[in-house]
Amino acid sequence: MPSPDAQPAFDVNPSALEGCGRTAQHLGGQIPLETAKITEPSDQAASTLQGWLTGPAIHNCAAGWKALLDKLAGEMGSAGTKLTTAAATYRQNEQNVSVSMNGVTGTSTYRPPANDPFNTVLTSDLSPAAEARRAAGAGKAQ
Numbered sequence: 001m002p003s004p005d006a007q008p009a010f011d012v013n014p015s016a017l018e019g020c021g022r023t024a025q026h027l028g029g030q031i032p033l034e035t036a037k038i039t040e041p042s043d044q045a046a047s048t049l050q051g052w053l054t055g056p057a058i059h060n061c062a063a064g065w066k067a068l069l070d071k072l073a074g075e076m077g078s079a080g081t082k083l084t085t086a087a088a089t090y091r092q093n094e095q096n097v098s099v100s101m102n103g104v105t106g107t108s109t110y111r112p113p114a115n116d117p118f119n120t121v122l123t124s125d126l127s128p129a130a131e132a133r134r135a136a137g138a139g140k141a142q
Contacts, residue, residue, distance in 0.1 A: 014087040014094075021083030028076030035073075036068045 042062030049055035 012090050016091040017083050017090070018087035021080040021085075021087065024076045024080030024083065026080075028073045028080060031069055031073035031076070035069045038062050038066050038069075 004133050039062055046055040046059040049058070
């Protein structure tokens with residue numbers, strides 16, 4: 001039975017969050033430029049239908065769509081801002097944790113201390129020094 005205190009694990013990719021946020025902001029900014037083009041053609045069509053109920057209906061339909069799309073643009077811009085802010089917050093939190101644990105700024109900058117009793121070697125470190133530490137650690141295990 002899993003621990004009731006266990007939290008589901010998830011990964012966050014700040015670059016993906018930021019990219020999605022910037023895309024949402026960009027697209028949200030493009031929508032009003034396009035919706036501004038809706039009213040003139042629909043009003044021209046409506047003016048040719050004076051005396052018909054269809055004329056005002058065309059105008060109201062286009063105005064309604066414009067209002068909804070402009071609202072969507074604002075929501076996309078707001079969501080984009082929140083995503084980019086979340087990305088920046090994740091990055092800052094990672095840097096804060098790195099500094100508090102290692103006294104080193106940035107991510108993935110861990111360097112084992114000179115007197116590391118465990119011969120810690122990152123699996124991503126393929127340097128000759130890391131290979132030597134791996135070999136030394138393998139020799140001790142035998």
